[in-house]
Amino acid sequence: MSNRMFACPLCGNRFDPEKHVACGACPVQKDCSMVCCPACGYSTVDEGQSKAVKWISSIFRKDADREKT
């Protein structure tokens, strides 16, 4: 179970993107990389799932750890 809450940038509705609440009625369902707001239907990309973001974040984390030591 994810503890991550995603706030829709359009309507402000908070939901867990990994629960795919809006996906049940969608023909693509969970196979796309979109996160769709169950309240308003706004579709965007979930940066938490982005490999590029994770990679860049890991570089910054390593640099920060190196600075601490």
Add this chain to the structure above:
Amino acid sequence: MHRHSEKGTELPNSGGSIALVGHPNVGKSVIFQHLTGRYVTVSNYPGTTVEVSRGSAQEIPETVIIDTPGVITLPPQSEDEQVTEQVLLHEPLRAIVQVGDAKNLRRTLLLTVQLAEMGVPFVLDLNMMDEADARGVSVDHALLAKHIDAAVIPTIAVRGEGIDALTIAIGASRVPDFRVRYPKMIEEELSEIVSRVPDASVAPRALALMWLCCDALAEEWIQEHADEATLQTLNNSRVKLEADLQEPPSSVIQRSRLEFVERIGSLVLRDSGEGDRSFGARLGRLCTHPVWGLGILAAVLYGLYWFVGILGAGILVDLLEGRIFGEMINPLILTWTNRLIPVTWLADFLVGEYGLWTMGITYALALILPIVTTFFLAFGIMEDSGYLPRLTVLSNRLFSTMGLNGKAVMPMVLGLGCVTMATMTTRIMSSKRDRLLVILLLALAVPCSAQLGVVMGMLAGVSLGATFIWGIVVLAVLLAVGWLAALLLPGKRSALLIELPPLRWPVWSNVLTKTLARLEWYLKEVLPLFLIGAAAMFVMDRIGLLAWMTRGAEPLVSGWLGLPPEASAAFLQGFLRRDFGATGLFVMESQGLLTPLQVVVAMVTITLFIPCVASVFVIAKERGWRTSLGILILIMPLAFLVGGLLNKALLMIGWGV
């Protein structure tokens, strides 16, 4: 043990459980800590992996406080929300305390109306009052308490303010004499169902409403406690009601609740006049002003034009495509490919006119990437600054005066999603004809803001006038789509609650993170399609099909649209994906092969194509291949019709020749 009670009944001062219910992140846990002290137990709710905290109430003897998981609304949409509902249905509750966010009163009240109807003593705790004050939000608590017939206690949980008053209110809580008035057909059916449902821990009316809303947990409970005959009657009631209403009862019920919330919200919310007078707050209010808001929107659009068009499609594309790819990378690759690959057709396949590298990769990285990067950056700024929801509110005001619902259209226009979400929204329509027509209309004009951004950016690289004309035509089509769809949709569309965050300077790490994630998504979508497109163009060129199609399309492309015959290749690319075709046209324009008028006509035509071949597959998956191909057959001629008419109109006024 608590059973639902008659309205106005007070319960004994001790015993039973009190459920803390509310949205996520409203301070429920802090309230829980104030009410319970140090000794709490945290355990998984039976049969689930969801943790629930229980503790003894410090000031109310022999009473347990339950901190339930956050719930947005009922029926539950997640396991957490299911647990909250199970607590409401199964626990011996002596009271429900809803903890709400005072600065988002409407969203809070949407849950309040559901909880207050449950026939359980109820208290509304409006928390985060300090944040509400900072935003200039003031609530008339006494008036709100009167309307929902329950105590409304303001608190600032993190400072411990209001906790004593809350404790007293909980001790004196009673069942509210409160109900939302639903439409006549719903009320009649509710009366029928109420007389048949088994006795439960919540009021029969609440259970009946859950049944009509197809709440799975309520259905399960009723199936366990009612006999076959009763179940059959309840099922028949629901089916008949849906047929009479021509839409799901849950939609009507939700809409009634939203209308009630809007009405109460407008009565009890006050602008204190002593609220936030900072520049950001004042600018935020101006953004949704009917007059100033339009001026700000014009400025934002101009900024977008400059940033995406001049910088992205102009300066950055010149740098990448002209210098880096054009003068450095591509000549090198061309030389080495011709040296290493003696087979001419294979070398052409890679680096020829329709080569995988020279078309597929170069288009994607040298042309599209800079434009889409600037577009996503701009979009990320609009999101993170809080402007995007204000744009929706402003557009709703404009569209409503024209009989449209902006709140329905804007999420699709602004969202990155393809026609899938648009297709999804048609599921609530009962008529096959209406569903089909709405999908057709939405596939024609609306989705994928990223592609629209690319087209806009390319046009902006031509001129402001070209961008303006394209924008007007696309807006006109969008308005026509919205108007027709509104005409076809049965009944009123449910209102949408939009939370307006404070307007602020964007946090650059957020903007860059979102942009990076979107670029990854976009390139994953675009690269394979561009490579497939380039390969397809290569094959068609090699076998002479491209030349044949160009000659065949001449009456349409040259005669009707007024474009050079070579533009046919770009339109073929456009069938695969709009921005692929637009890139081909952009290249032609940069080579001086198209006049400004021709660029606008071609771009408008391509904008009205189906967004990409993937959306054809999506519609096919949802509605079948016949429908999907039928939509394709209708949309393409319409796109060419609009393009041709625009050509004639612009020629008549002598623009851009």
